[in-house]
Amino acid sequence: MTSTNSASRSAPGSKAAGTKPTGTKPALVVVDDQDATRTTIAGALKRRYGMDYDVVQARSANTGRAELDRLRDAGVDVAVIAANAHLIGDCTTFLAGTRDAFPRARRVVLAMLGDNWVLPSIAHAAALGEIDVFDYLPTSDRDERFLSGIASILVDWAQEIGRGDPRITIVGSKGDRDFGTLVSVLQRWETQPIRKLLAGTPAADAFLAEHGIDGPMPVVALNDGRYVTGANMANLSDAIGSGTNSGPDPHATSFDVVVLGLGPAGFSAAVNAASEGLKTLLVNDTFSQASSSPMVRNYLGFPAGITGAELMRRAWTQSMMFGASTRIGRVATDIRRRDGRNIVELEDGAEITAPVVMLAIGADYRRLEVESIDRLVGRGVFYGYGALEAQAMTGVDAAVVGGANSAVQAAISVARYARSVTLVVRGSTLRDSASDYLVTQIEDLPNVTVMLDSEVVGASDDQRLRSISVRNRNTGKAEERAVSGLFVMIGAVPRTDWLPSGIARDERGYVLTGADGPQDDEAEHLSLPFETTMPGVFALGDVRAGSVKRIAAAVGEGSAAVAQVHRYLSRVTAGATAEREGAAVAG
Numbered sequence: 001m002t003s004t005n006s007a008s009r010s011a012p013g014s015k016a017a018g019t020k021p022t023g024t025k026p027a028l029v030v031v032d033d034q035d036a037t038r039t040t041i042a043g044a045l046k047r048r049y050g051m052d053y054d055v056v057q058a059r060s061a062n063t064g065r066a067e068l069d070r071l072r073d074a075g076v077d078v079a080v081i082a083a084n085a086h087l088i089g090d091c092t093t094f095l096a097g098t099r100d101a102f103p104r105a106r107r108v109v110l111a112m113l114g115d116n117w118v119l120p121s122i123a124h125a126a127a128l129g130e131i132d133v134f135d136y137l138p139t140s141d142r143d144e145r146f147l148s149g150i151a152s153i154l155v156d157w158a159q160e161i162g163r164g165d166p167r168i169t170i171v172g173s174k175g176d177r178d179f180g181t182l183v184s185v186l187q188r189w190e191t192q193p194i195r196k197l198l199a200g201t202p203a204a205d206a207f208l209a210e211h212g213i214d215g216p217m218p219v220v221a222l223n224d225g226r227y228v229t230g231a232n233m234a235n236l237s238d239a240i241g242s243g244t245n246s247g248p249d250p251h252a253t254s255f256d257v258v259v260l261g262l263g264p265a266g267f268s269a270a271v272n273a274a275s276e277g278l279k280t281l282l283v284n285d286t287f288s289q290a291s292s293s294p295m296v297r298n299y300l301g302f303p304a305g306i307t308g309a310e311l312m313r314r315a316w317t318q319s320m321m322f323g324a325s326t327r328i329g330r331v332a333t334d335i336r337r338r339d340g341r342n343i344v345e346l347e348d349g350a351e352i353t354a355p356v357v358m359l360a361i362g363a364d365y366r367r368l369e370v371e372s373i374d375r376l377v378g379r380g381v382f383y384g385y386g387a388l389e390a391q392a393m394t395g396v397d398a399a400v401v402g403g404a405n406s407a408v409q410a411a412i413s414v415a416r417y418a419r420s421v422t423l424v425v426r427g428s429t430l431r432d433s434a435s436d437y438l439v440t441q442i443e444d445l446p447n448v449t450v451m452l453d454s455e456v457v458g459a460s461d462d463q464r465l466r467s468i469s470v471r472n473r474n475t476g477k478a479e480e481r482a483v484s485g486l487f488v489m490i491g492a493v494p495r496t497d498w499l500p501s502g503i504a505r506d507e508r509g510y511v512l513t514g515a516d517g518p519q520d521d522e523a524e525h526l527s528l529p530f531e532t533t534m535p536g537v538f539a540l541g542d543v544r545a546g547s548v549k550r551i552a553a554a555v556g557e558g559s560a561a562v563a564q565v566h567r568y569l570s571r572v573t574a575g576a577t578a579e580r581e582g583a584a585v586a587g
């Protein structure tokens with residue numbers, strides 16, 4: 001049973017939770033041996049943030065360390081440690097050394113305009129998670145550009161440490177699927193901390209009694225008094241206005257374009273389609289893989305990186321601003337054709353029709369399912385492999401997990417830069433899972449060690465990768481290996497089982513498009529690069545066979561696919577006109 005209600009009592013979540021009750025303000029620490037720049041930075045921070053933060057100055061790396069020790073001993077949280085790139089004794093080394101005392105503080109390097117010589121060491125330190133942000137020194141204590149950069153750093157910090165009042169409280173039972181899904185989705189989407197209470201505990205009972213809430217679990221309560229009992233993704237998104245029929249035409253079931261999947265590919269397709277006047281509906285079940293990334297560093301326009309969740313939140317707002325409608329918490333279960341249009345069926349029985357369906361349903365990345373590793377994604381741990389990240393391994397020890405060709409290729413590339421590479425393979429031989437020529441190549445590399453029958457079971461340090469624990473699957477013994485980088489290459493599985501047989505897929509389930517699809521004389525509709533074997537159905541992003549599994553690539557495909565949709569629609573219109581004319585001549 002589901003019910004949506006409004007509690008008349010005081011708003012849930014009005015008391016601070018998850019906030020460290022120190023009573024002291026957190027600190028912003030400025031370390032700079034040049035008086036003029038240090039005074040300007042500290043002055044700017046004090047003017048804007050003096051009410052909520054203490055601004056602490058240090059004249060050298062040594063005094064910076066001493067100040068940080070003092071703050072730690074006094075139990076003060078440090079939100080930001082900002083150092084001048086010119087700091088004597090090496091700025092990035094100083095900042096990297098502050099991790100032990102303040103693992104969650106954001107480390108910022110400030111340089112002068114034109115200080116390009118600092119960039120290689122900054123790029124290296126950022127990829128290893130030693131620093132978080134690079135920016136330019138403020139020009140004055142009112143430099144809005146500088147201060148807005150600090151503002152977003154503080155938002156990010158506050159979110160990570162759970163500072164602030166929760167806007168949402170979720171009560172539910174361990175092991176309940178809806179409860180688990182709601183917690184993980186809301187943790188990604190909410191900018192405020194989430195309060196999670198286990199049903200049956202005194203805290204949960206007191207919370208429900210205090211707010212007069214009675215009904216089946218899970219319960220999701222907003223701090224404005226609204227709540228949903230028997231909550232799931234669909235009824236919650238309906239209750240907060242982003243679910244069924246949100247958009248300019250609330251009862252519409254017919255659209256120009258239906259986009260299935262809201263990750264980078266789907267959002268990009270939606271923004272482009274809606275901005276070009278196509279009536280667009282977005283359908284999504286839970287969350288994009290991109291929102292699992294704690295720090296995306298390779299997306300254009302975000303030199304300091306951005307959390308995947310924040311990137312997706314911005315994309316959401318952008319697509320809404322162009323007037324796209326949404327059905328969130330809905331799973332697409334079938335696509336079929338009727339009268340030249342496609343019909344998408346949803347799990348709740350609803351049917352939506354549109355000439356064009358864009359499949360942007362991604363793939364589920366196999367995760368290591370090791371919490372200590374997942375926390376370090378973007379800070380030394382990478383899902384997938386990129387040349388930049390490989391270069392960041394110059395002179396350090398790294399590891400790659402996986403036994404297929406992609407993992408072996410990654411290990412070979414990383415070995416060009418790293419001092420050593422450990423390839424961790426679950427199987428007892430590489431030759432079963434990777435091509436012979438790659439195995440031969442890797443065996444010849446002096447700085448690569450292959451650990452067979454092995455799996456990664458843990459990582460040390462919760463802010464930056466320092467070592468991994470590798471367990472031998474036969475003996476059960478675990479050994480610690482010091483590494484600064486870990487590339488997880490254990491594959492991804494597209495969720496395409498539900499698609500109709502008319503949509504051709506490769507042997508791994510990825511959707512074939514354009515010239516990659518089966519060719520026959522009738523298959524005229526396969527002429528567009530992202531078109532599937534079903535007329536009017538396009539595939540983009542990770543779900544598409546042959547796509548580059550990256551956020552930027554998915555965004556690019558979303559935009560390119562919309563151009564192809566226009567061509568498809570003109571072709572359909574031209575076909576219909578020719579048919580009408582043919583019929584008229586025959587008549």
Ligand SMILES: Cc1cc2nc3c(=O)[nH]c(=O)nc-3n(C[C@H](O)[C@H](O)[C@H](O)COP(=O)(O)OP(=O)(O)OC[C@H]3O[C@@H](n4cnc5c(N)ncnc54)[C@H](O)[C@@H]3O)c2cc1C
Nearest residue numbers: 261263264265285287288289290332362541542549550551
């Ligand atoms: C931990 C992690 C870190 C990563 N870090 C980076 C990084 O730093 N940089 C980078 O470039 N790439 C990164 N990636 C890869 C990147 O996230 C993907 O390449 C990207 O998200 C693919 O986008 P997409 O839109 O194709 O699919 P997705 O982002 O997976 O989105 C697909 C959406 O479709 C929904 N969906 C699926 N089936 C259905 C259905 N039947 N009905 C309704 N909805 C459905 C899913 O719930 C999901 O919301 C990372 C991946 C992971 C797992």
